[in-house]
Amino acid sequence: MGELFGGRLLRLANTRKLAAISNQATRRSQYRNYGTTFTVGLRLPQYRVYSHYKFNSGGKVPFLSPSNAWKRLTGKCSASGRTLPYLTRMAQAVSLALSRSNLIVPGVSGLTYGGNLALAQRNLVETKDYYPSQNSLYMTSQKVHSNFVSSTLHFFKEGVILLVRTLYLAVLFSPSIMMAPFADSFGPQFRKKWLEVVHSTLEKAGPAFIKWGQWAATRPDLFPRDLCIKLSKLHSNAPEHSFAYTKKTVEGAFGRKLSEIFEGFEEEPVASGSIAQVHRAFLRSRYPGRQVKPLEVAVKVRHPGVGDSIRRDFMIMNLVAKMSNFIPTLNWLRLDESVKQFGVFMMGQVDLAKEAAHLSRFIYNFRKWKDVSFPKPIYPLVHPAVLVESFEQGESVAHYLEEIVGHDHIKSKLAHIGTHALLKMLLVDNFIHADMHPGNILVRVSQNKTSRKRLFFNKSKPHVIFLDVGMTAELSQSNRVNLLEFFKAVARRDGRTAAERLAKET
Structure with a gap:
């Protein structure tokens, strides 16, 4: 008979243990006096819940006679005596329902009878922080079921989206891939057409592929020069979103x-990049009555759905990279590691509030430099999807390095400033701008005493502004030491040590 009253009890919240102490006597009168005792304890030792029920079946099966089963739920609560408060009606219904396979009949009947429940704790008010409300057991079970269903649906939804996205990319890249072997065979017009197809394909493929195109444009040592020139348009002319979305x-x-x-x-x-686009605006004055010149600012607004797009594209890339490990000729590239690291950097760019923090750190690091600066974030107008910063005047560094013929003096100055700034980031601060393509570097030259045409003959010193610092990198201590030793070896013309240090990083 004692086994009949054992029942099943579900775990609730932080409940960790359940002790069932059953009276082993077989006489019905003894069950009338003692019954079955349940003790439920929380993980925290100073809090205990004791709920003890005294069952009287009257010779009937308890779940068929709930009134009799609950009629005597009074008084006895623990071994120490009758010192505990009454059970609430909801607690009676839940506990009886849990101890029987039939959930409805005992639960409804149990609402009409009294019982007892004790919370043996030092301060009754504190229980609100540790114990759920009366109907939380039912609600918790519903939430668990709902979360399971929603998670399952989300899993299948993501799977379908990834499959469709993979098929879309396969179809999108097919023309450029099929045209590539014949790019040099059918004349300059065919090659020009192929370059247009490659450019438009990367634009349509999304931010991850646009970022790759921006990187490829800076590597004429790896890719044909005409392809690099074509892809360089992605530095500032990436696809734009509507003004209505920007305003919203x-x-x-x-x-x-x-x-x-x-x-x-x-x-x-x-300008528009792979992650966001930039609008020029003028902030309203904080002092409406005063004649103050409006502050010119740049408003950077994240493209719609860019976070999910990057995440999914890198899942596909990572899968392809892992498959490449099984190809002996591609295994040495370790594409899976490269894709994983690049994905982490890309996801860091999605949060524009992080970029604001990076700007503040760079501004502090270069606070004593007169020829290098960064845009200043305008707090509190900083948000993960929107960043308001000072508007920096200047022209792309590509204009001075490629479009202007001659004037080696200005080019030498720019190379000197850029090299020293990079070495400071790398060796001194260990905080590196990891996305320094030409679209993110502006050059400004003072024109107070000279015209633009006479600029280079007066040997004016240029000023460099670094933009878009969402992608940054920091070296580990071992990598940093190894890099320092490499530069020392180069300075000492110790080729063997330099090669050894370089081999450690590959």
Whole structure:
């Protein structure tokens, strides 16, 4: 008979153990006096829940006679005596339902009878932080079921999206891949057409592939020069999103209308990259009564759905990279590691609030430099999807290095500033701008005393502005020491040591 009253008890919240102490006597009168005792304990030792039920079946099966089963739920609560408060009706229903396979009949009947439940603790008020509400057991079971269903649906949904995305990329890249072997065979017009196809394909493929195109444009040592020139358009002319989305995102981020924040806002973006696009705007003055010149700012707005797009694309890339490990001729490239690291850097760029923090750190690191600067974030107008920063005037470094013929003096100055800035990031600060393509480097030259045409003859010193610092890198201590030893070996013209240090990093 004692086994009949044992039942099943579900775990609740932080419940960790269940002790069932059953009276082993067989006489019905003894069950009337003692019954079955359940003790439920939480993990914290100072809190204990004791719920003890005294069953009286009256010779009937208990779940068929719930009134009799609950009629005597009074008084006895623990071995120490009758010192505990009454059970609530909901607790009676839940506990009886859990101890029987039939959930409905005992639960409904149990609502009409009294019982007892004790919370043996030092402060009764504190229990609100540790114990759920009366109906939480039912709600928890519902949430678990709901979460399981939603997780399963989300899993299948993501699987379908990844499959469709893979098929889309396969179809999208097919023309450029099939045209590549004949790019040099059918004349310059065919090659020009192929370059257009490659450029448009990367634009349509999404931010991860646009970022790859930006990187490829800076590597004429690996790719044909005409391809690098074509892909360089991706540095500042990536696909744009609509102004309606920009307005909605800015207003949603800051909880105010666009006209309340900015005195003027240009609808056409100044530039657009793989992660976000930039609009020029003028902040409203904090002092409306004063004649203050509006502050010119750059408003960086993240493209819609860019986070999910990058995550999915890198899942596909990572799968392809892992498959390449089984090809002997590609195994040495370790593509899976490269894709994984690149994916981490790309996902870091999605959060524009992180970029604001990076800007503040770079500004502090270069606070004593007169020829290097970074945009200043405008707090509190900083959000993961929107970043407002100072608008920096200047032209792309590519204009001075490629479009202007001659004037080696200005090019030498730019090379000197850029090299010293990179070495400071790398060796001194250990905080490196990891996305320094030409689209993210502006050059500004003072024109107070000279015209633009006479600029280079007066040997004016250029000023370099680094933009888009969302992608950064830091070396581990061992890698940093190894790099320092490499530069020391180069300075001492110790080729053997330099080669050994370089081999450690490969």
